[in-house]
Structures are given as C-alpha cells and as structure tokens.
Amino acid sequence: MGRILRLRRRPQQWLPLVACPFLLATGAMAQETPTGGEAYCHETELMFGHLGSDDFRFGRYAGEGGGMFAALDIDACRRLHPGADGAEYWFLRGRDLGLATHTLAVGGGEQGRFNIEAEARRLASPRVSGWTPLLEQGSDGARLPPDWVAGTSTVDMPGLRLPELGEVDLESIRRQRMVGLAFAMPRNWRIETRYRHESRQGRRGFGGVIGSTGGNARAIVLPESIDHLTRQADTTLSYAGERLQLRIGHHLSQFDNGHSTLRWQNPFAGVAGWAPSASHPSGFGQAQPAPDNRFQQFSLAGAYSRSAAFQINADLAFGRMTQDQPFLPYTIDPVLAAEITQPLPRASLDGRIDTTVAHLRLSGRPHPHWRWSATYRLDDRDNKTASDEYVVIGGDSQQQNATPASGQRRYNLPYGIREQTLSADTGYRPTRRFDLGLGFEHRQTDRTWSSRADSDETRLKFALRSHFGEMFAGGVRVDGSRRSGSTYVGNRAFLASHSQAYVETVAGGFENLPALRQYHLADRDRRQVQLFATLTPTAALSIGLEYGSTHDDYRRSELGLRRSRIDNVGLGVDYASMSGWSLHGYAERARFSFDQAGHSFRGGGARLDEAADPDRDWFAQHRDRADSIGFGISRELFEGRLKLRADYSHVRSTGAADVTAGAALEVGPLPETVARLQRLDLLADIRLRDHVNLRLRYGMESFRSTDWAFDGVGPDTLAGVILLGEQSPDYRADAVMMSMHWRF
Template sequence: MTTQGFQTFTMAGALLLSTSVAAIEREAFDQLTSAENHVEIGLGWVSEDSARFGRYNALYDDGLFLVLGLDYLVQPRFDDPAPLRVEVTARDLGLGNRHLLVRSGRQGRFGLEADYRERRARRGDGLVTVYDSQNRASLRLPEDWQAAPGTAGMNLQLPVLHEFSLVQRRRQGRVAASVNPAERWQVSAQARQEDRDGTHLLAGLFGNTGGNPRAAFLPVPVDYRTRLVDLNLDYNDRRRQFRLAYHGSLFTNNEPGLAFENPFSTIGGWAPGSGFPDGRGELALPPDNQFHQLSLASGWQFSPNLRLVGQVASGRMTQNEAFLPYTANPLLAQSIVQPLPADSLDGRIDTTSVHLRLSGRQSSQLSWNASYRLDDRNNRTELREWVYIGGDSQLQDAGPASSRRRYNLPQDYRHQRLRLDGQWRIDERTRLASAIQRSRTERSLSARDQVDESLLELSVRHRASQRLQLGAQALWADRDGSEYDGAAGFLASHDSGYTDTLAGQWANIPSLRMYHLADRRRQRLALSAGLTPHEHWSLGLEAAHASDDYRNTVIGLTESQQQSLSGTLTWAPARNLSAHLFYTWERLSSDQSGFSFRGGPNRPVDLANPERAWEVDHRDRIDTLGAGLERRLLDGRLQVQLDWVKARARARQDVSSGSALSTAPLPTVRNDLDSIMLRASYRLSEPLSLHLRYWFERFSSDDWALDQVGPDQLANIILPGESSPDYRVHVASVSLRYRFD
C-alpha cells in the first residue's frame, strides 16, 4: 500500500473509532461541563467598629451581618442550535457593598447585561464641627454661640460641638447590549448611572490674606450623579478592524454651594460685618460638567509582518454652572461696584488625542515599533477680569492698582511623543531591546512654554538555562526646555496696574523650579532573575534603582530616588497544594530646598541672607511581607486557603536650615498593617458545602499632624478632631452553599 493509501485507511479507521469509541459517558461529561449554580447563606460577625477597616469592604460596624450570594447559570449545551445563556450573580447582598449582575444572550447574535452595584465607604468617625448640619446646604451655628477672634476664646467641647461621620455611598446601575447584525459587525451600547451621596470634609475659610485667615471644618454634602454612555460600532476581519465610538459623561451636583456662618468675631484686616454674627461665607462645590468624545480606532494588516494600529479622538469638556456671588455676606456685597463679568463660566476645553503605531517584524530575529502620540487640550474658555472679595471678609477693591483685580488663566496644553522601539533576538536564548523617544510639551500662560525630553531605553533578557532567566533594563532621559519664567502666570493673572507697583514683579522666588517643568535627568536600572531550581519551585527576584536629578533646580524638588528589592517564592508540588511567599523592600527618598522670606521692606533683606535657606530630606521606607497557601484535602472535599500580609511604612522628614531660622526634628510617620485571612470550605454532600472564613487585621499608625490634635489645637482653625487610625478587627463568617441544577 502506498503512503497515501495508508493515510486514507488510517484516517478512515480513526473516523470509525471516533464515532464508535469516542462517545463519552454523559454523566462524566455533564459533571465537567454543566452549569454550577449556587446559593449561599450564612452569618458573619465583626468584632469592632472601624472606619478605616471598613472603608471599602463595608464591614465598618461591629456585630452580625448576613452572608448572601447567588450564582445561577442557564448554560446551553455546546450543540444547542439556539444557545441562549442566562447568568445571574449576586454578591455580598447582606453588606453595604452589594452587587447584582444579570447577563443573557445568544452567542454570536446578541448580548444583554444589567447590573447594580452599591459601595459604601466610611472615611472617618467621631468628627466634630461647630455647625448644626440639619440644613445641609446652609450651615448654622448654635443659637448661643460665643464667638471669639480665635479658638482660645471659644468653647470647643461637646456638647457644643456636633459629631458626624464621613460616609459616602455609591449606587451604580448599568445596562449594556450588543448585537451582531452581520458577520464581522457588532453594535454595542452601554449606559451607566452612578449616584453618590454622603458627606465629606472641607474647611470653610474667612480672611483675605495669609495673615488673617480663620477657618472651621464643615460637613460638606455630597449629592452627585454621573451618567456615562458608550456606543460602539465594530468591524473585524483578519486584515482590518475598526471601532467607531462615542463616549459621553455627564456630571451633576445637586448641591452647587455650601453656605456657612462665621464662628469668629471680626478681626483686624477684615471689613466690619465680616465676623460673627453677620458674617457668612460660601463654598462652591463641584460644578455640573460634561464630556463628549468621538473616537475612531483602527488596525490594518498591510502584510503578514507590517501592521498599523491607531486611534483618533476628539472631545469636548464643558462646564456652565451658574456662579455664586463674590460674597455671601449682604453687608459686603453692598460694596460691589464691578459686578461679575458673566453669570457662568461657559468653560470649554476641546481635546484631540491621537495614538498611532506601526509595527513590523522583519524576521524572526528583528521586530520594531514606531509610534506617535498627541494629547492636545485647547482651552476655549474666555479670559475675563474678576475683582474678587477675599474670603467673605473685605469690601470690593476695584481700584486700578488693586491686587484683587484678577484674570482667570485658560491654559492650553499639548504633548507630543515620537518613539521607536526595536528588538533583536540574538539567538534562541537572548533578546535585546531598545527604545528611543522624543517628546515635547507646550503650555500657555505657564512658567515654561515648552519642555522637551529625550529618552533612551535598553534591555536584555537571557535564558541562561532551562531553569534560569536573567534580565536587565536601563533607562536614561533628559528633559529641558525654553526659558523658565516663574512670574509668567503671576503676571498674566494680575492687572498691570498692580504688578507695576511691585518690586521684582514676581510671587514665587525666581530660583524656584516647579518639578513638572524643571530640567531633569532621569535614570533607572532594573535587574531581574527567574529561577526554577526544581519543577515544584520557582523564584522571582527584582531589584531596581531610579533617580530623578533636577539638575538646575536651586529651590524646589532637587532630587528623588527610588530603590526596591522584591522576591517571590512559589511552591506547587501538586495540583492540590501550592504556596507562595513574597517580600518587597522599597525606599523612596527625595530632597527639596526652600528659602524663607518675608514681604514688604523685609523682602530684599531676607533674600540677601543665605542663612534663611532650608532643606527637607524625605525618607520613606516600606516593607511588605506576605505568604499564601492553598490546599485541597480529603479527595477535594476540603479546601483551605490562607493569606498573610505584614506591611510596614515609615515616612521621615528631616528639616535643616540656616542659622537665621529655627527648626526642630519631626517624628516619623508610621503605618503598620498585619492581616491574616483563612478560608475553608468542606463539601458535606454532593450539593452542600460549608464555608468558613476568619479574617484578622490590625492597623496602627502615628501621624504628627493628627494625633492629639483636637478641635481647639490651632489658634485660628477649628479642626475636626481627626486622628490617625488604629484598629484590631476580627471577622468571622460561616455559610452554607447549596449547589443546584
């Protein structure tokens, strides 16, 4: 028999065998492929209240909670001619973080999805305020409030103070649909609405210079709604793909402002009537705004080894919330001779984004990328003149030399980047990659109109053996730009009638370089190793050193460095047993320098005195150690999972100064986290399993800005009495999970 004949024979034999022998027992097949539907019900317990522990998991209150979940799936058979799939998932129904998802569809034809998600975040408990928060939009002081020029003369004790918590709730509903009207085409749409309500914390300030501020913290109402809409039209074949998309985001805030009474009596520098009992102020809360964006993404396969992908997007951000008045104080408002130039901002920023990438593969040894990126934001908001009243505490000064005559700065921004990547596979074991990149950033009304950066990257990966892989990566970048004019923004936002009267005509000390505009030399070196000493063991190691040298900065951030070491050890001797251990050491350090100077006639004297210079060395160290274990026992009936984490963070600031200034050490800021979670499930019978969970977490911290700092700590500011968090929380839960068809 010829080869061809034999092949025909064996193929036919295989076909026969396939039909006669390959039919698999349905019971075994169903066990592997049938839908797993579960309902879970149980009880859990939290040992103590803790806002920080429960800020994202909704376990902030002590006591019992309900464990309730559902997985329900109607899964069609693989050979169903009309495979309709229905999926219902419910998670954490007994908690403030609950999620319900319903999904259905016929594969290849259409899909529908709806979900509801609720998240509660508690960010602080036991905070205090002098205000009665019954009317959330207008905060009033108690009837018998005793005002004073500062906190020293006030009674800032309970029950004069009102307690409140910082709790926010996000409720999100989403519906999505997709249809495949023809082969290779898909139309999809998604609409999402998120309602966010609760309270957050801001200070309400009175005062008009850095010399006379008075402030009290307020419970600020949150009542936001964000609607998101996405529409996509997709086409996809082997050589061409495109997506035409619309994205809309509409934000509304039902609380446009927050008015509050002044708890301080009128002090020097304030206009009469600014203080208690007539004084009142108002904060503008986030304005309604919208963003609409159209984009076109495409991929073109010109040849098997040459492909272009890209996306072009054009968007528009708008905001036209009605302005609040210059002052909420009717007495001060009487002084207004130059009213608001507009009722609302009519703010608009047009955005254009481009991302193009040409990818080529010259051979199995050489591949490359050439890419271009554009991020352009054209701020079309009108530049107008405003004569503001500072902190509801002064009369309007509309004089020609007034420092209160200001101009808003609708800044434009344009960032462009060109990048070329190349990769050579030197041999089967070694790969070398490099990149060269040039970027330019242009800004208007800024200290620096143009910033350019060049970047080089080189990396090598080498497989030394089947058990050892090594890698190294080096990066070098250098940034410079046009002349730095630190006074540009200051001059553009003030009237020349005022700035002409100033010596030097600047606000920030001229030798300051803002770090995002400053000359910078960036270097990074990273080494990695992957070791598999045994088929059950693997070890990954990484070490990195990165530094930013702001080489021409005298005042400001002068240098920052980051060093890290990390390692992960994994052990997986069998399918039913695996464990891992990881450790990361990070050190983040930076140096900044400053120069303390006063204004008026002291300014030239101070600036000439080098002993008024100061420096801060920041030294942060973070250690993270963790381990995990997964084990299946008793022929899979018992599953145990253990996760343990120990994280330590220390942040130190060392301040030093010249002899003209007085400084003292600062305590280290400390955050310690210990967390252990144990989960076990035991299959009691075929449909029923028992689930146990125990979680212990301990967090302790020291923060010099918050600890032992009560509402009356500062002379001019009524603080909310925050403290750095400390907690030890045990969580335990037991639940039964029932599997059904």
C-alpha cells in the same frame, strides 16, 4: 444644643463582605456567552459570620457595625439551545447580596446575534467620625450655637471643647446602574450601546475660608453634603474583517451637583483687615462646590494587517468639555455687596476645552527573529474659555477695590496643554532563550500660561532577557531620560493674572522666588534600572529575586525638589510538593528619599531684603521605608476532600523628615511616623458531597499607627483653623465565618 446629625443610611442587617479582605473568591464568574458542553451552570454560596469589631477600617468599605452578618453569592446561567450555530443563553450573577456593598448583574441573548445585560452596584465608603460646633444646615447655611463665643483665634473659643461639640460622620454611598445592548449586523458589522448612571450621597470635609490675605485668613473644616449624579452613554459601530477592523464611537458624560452653594456662619471675629460685617455673628462665608459639567467625544479607530510583516493601528478622537454653572455673587455679605462698583463681567464662566487625541502605530515582524514598531501620539487640550477681568472680594471679608492698581483685579487664565510623543522600538530574539530590546522616545509638551512654555524629554530604553537552561532565567531593564525646555519664567502667571498697575506696586514683581522650580516642569535627569531573576532548582521549588531603582536629579533647581530616589528589593519563594503541600513566602523592602530646598520671606517693605537673605534658606530631607513579609501554607487531605490554608502578612512603614534652616528661621524636629499592618487568614474547605462544600474561615487584621499630623490634633489645635479632630487609625478586628457552597 443641636448638632449636625450623623448621616444615616438605609437600615441594613449585614456587614459588607468586602470589609473582610481575607474572604476568598469561590465561584467561577458566569460568562456573558457561556461555552462548553454543559447546558446548565449554577454556583451558590450562603455565608454567616460574626465580626468582632465595628471599626470601618477592617477592609475597604464601611459596614453596619460589629456583630452577626450574612451574605449570598450566586452565579447562574443556562444555554437554551446549545449547538455549533450558537445558542440562546441567560445569566444571573450576584456578589455580597444582603450587605452594604453588593453587586447584581443579569443578562442574556443569542450567541453571534445579540446580547443585553444590566448591572446594579452599591458601594459604601469608610466612615470617619469628627466633631464640629456647627448646627444642622438650614436654608441659610450651617449656623453656630446662639451662645457661641467668637474670637480672633481658636484659643478664645470655649465652644471648641467637648462636650460642647457635636459628633459628625463623614461617609458616602455610591449607587451604580448600567444597561448594555449589542447587536450583530450583516457583513461583520456590530453596534453596541451602554448607559451608566451613578449617584453619590453623603458627607465629606470642606475647608471654608474667610479672609483676604495670608495673614488674616481664618477657616473651619465643615461637613459638605454630597449629592452627585454622573451619567455616561457610549455607542459604537464596529466592523471586524479578516484584515481590516474599524470602530466608530461616541461618548457623552454629564455631571450634575445637587448642591450649588455651601454657606456657613463665621466663627471668628475682630480679625485685622476684615470689614466689620464679616465678623461673627453677622459674617457668613459662601463657596461653590464642584460645578455641573459636560464632556462629549467622537472617535474613529482602525487596524489593518496585510501580513505578519506589517500592521497599522490608528485612533482619532475629537471632544469638547463645557462648564456653564452660573456664578455665585462676589460676596454673600449684604453690606459688602451694596458697595460693589464693578459687577461680574459675565453670568457664568462659559468654559470650553476642545480635545484632540490622535494615535498612529506601525509595527511588524519581517523576520522570525526581528520585530519593530513606530508610534506617534498627539494629546491636545485647547482651552477656549474667555479671559476676563474680575474685581474679586477675598473670602467675604473686604470691600471691593476697583482702582487701577488694586490687587483685587484678577484675570482668569485659560490653561491649555499640547503633548506630542514619537517613539520607536525594536527587538531581536535569535533563540528562545535570548531576547534583546531597544527603544527610543521623544516627547514635546507645550503649555499656555505656564512657567515653562515648552519642554522636551528624550528617553532611551534597553532590555535583555535570557534563559540559562531550565533552572535559571533573568534579565535587566535600563531606562534613561533627560528633560529640558524653554526659559523658566516663574512669575509668568502672576504677571498675566494681575493688572499692570498693580504689578508695578509689588517689589520685585514676583509672587514666588524666581529660583523656585515646579518639579513637573523643571529640568530633570532620570535613571531607572531593574534586575530580575528566577531560579527553579526542582520542579516543586521556585525562587524569584527582583531589584529596582529610580533616581531623579533636578540639576538646575536651586529651590524646590532637587533629588529623589526610590529603591526596592524583593524575594519570593513558592513550593508545591506531590504530597499535597504548598508553601509560599515573600519579603520586600522599599526605600524613598527626597531632598528639597526652600526659602522663607514675607511681604511689605522687607520683601526684597528677606528674599535675598541666605539666613532664611531651609532644607528638608525625607526618608521613608516600607518593609513587608508574608507566608502561607496549604494542604489537601483525604483525596482532596479537605483543603486547609493559612496566610500571614506583616507590613511596617516609617517616615522621617529632617529639616534644617538658616539663622533667621526657627525649626524643630519632626517625630517619626510609623504604621504597622498585620493580617492572618485561615480557611478550611470541606467537600461534603460532590457538589457541596462547607467552608470555615477566620480572619484577623491589626493596624497601629503614629502620625503627628493627626495624633493629638483637636478641633482647636490650630489658631486660625477649626478642624474636625480626626485621629490616625488604631484597631484590631476579628471575624469568624461559615458558608455552604453548592455547584450544580
């Protein structure tokens, strides 16, 4: 039986160096305009190693599996004609060459006149393995095996059990290219242009849904092929005078998706409310991935400084976002398509959003002990997209109903937002050991088609920093803010996106309960405090302490997020002796708590009775904690010819949720989630000659986790959704490396 094949990358011999996070950066980055007295600069490092695990989670990016690997880092530059009047130069920089993730950059120019540079980068994302019953996608979409047994739920599907399923890998590869040019012009003018090209290929999970209501929806998580292309071009013309600086800019961004359609065969059949043709084997689903889009922006920025007592900075930018990807038809089902009586109102969304960003800042230091600033910022996104009526066909599963009271009559709502912020800050520093700061900020936000049309937030800030002698320094920062706004209308979007005739048939005229509040719109009181101190009893020893707390109170939210609190405390110690010993350590604890309230109700005739029934209330308390410790030691021997270093870190996080509910609801306890991460890094750096070093490294990373959202959840665990069956990570990996480093 054929299956979706693993995504295969171009064969590589090496595992990416960045998959080993304990590797230390060794070479100094070559500058675009090298300075200093040396006419040449070169650094090269050649590394060989062995990774004892092929688990992709050992680091940020995927490699080619466990085993031997090799990598090359190189920095090279040359000043051809060094001198006071400038110099011609070139540079070459390479990172992780030979590995799955690597970077190569080259450039050159003449200092003070022009420069040109180019960069190529390849990024490999982590690879996740899953299982699916779907076959390789063809021209008509992803199909199921010919002998597939469909059912109303996954319980009736014997094909969802191993070894009937095929393995599929989800991963992606990004390739980035950049070219930049810059030229100096007469009278302090400069023009610069930069072009970026990024492509992304691979696979990721996509939730394909068939169904028209919350009760008859069925879904399968299928592998979506990725073929994205993003192009960006930036051009700026700038002037840099003694008192006046100006910049005129243009930005263009274009996104293209190589796949405009995603199709799959429906694995379910016989679901109540579906048209007969929607079921397996004739039923198919169709969705549109991210559409092609374009963004263009013109900007003007300037700064003027008359003296230290007064400076002015201003920015103004106008942009436009557009999206005109052709619509897919209402349905892929030919039987349902033949019965359509009201077609699409337009061929594409023809979406358009005009953006305006303005920023003005006045600041000054009229006295050596006093500073001040005042800022105004406008961020406006005016959605010009037309609002039309669409008689939708839900999830390729129902006949079109174009009657006046049909719930399929929907209007798209062009959401927009306008945010204005006014702030003022002042500071007073009478001595080097004392600094006081005060701040005020007011933000006004206006939204279209939102549950709250406008909101206002006022914030006050206070900061105090002081030094007591040479041994102690500390301070405190306190913030307080209050957000409120216009009358909260929770069903505004529901009323605006449906026909009036349909709204009159809905008991109560709401989709969510009127008391429910979205936390980013709800009234909120926020209190933040941060305390910090540094103790330096000797020149070799430094101790740092820090405590922070953020408390949010959603004072008028009966349903939704009601309270949240985040507390963290940390301790850091550094010690460096004259004999070459160096030690450091840290410990930190963070606590997170969130309280939310909800209510469960159904539709139909019991809608209003259940919505008012207090026995259908539920409450959830989330309590999470993260503890981390780490320490390291280093030592130089034989007059610096041998450097030894060891670092260890351990992080443990836990999460618990306590859910209670009224008598009409049934709830059960949720298991605690736990994650543990340990890392050990060892390094020996041996100077063989003045410009040659031998480096030996060992790294270990161990990760253990238990998460009820993944553990034991197979493709058929949920009745109405076919999953890929990923599991929470659990691994240990070791790496041994040896490298030679030359500097000349």
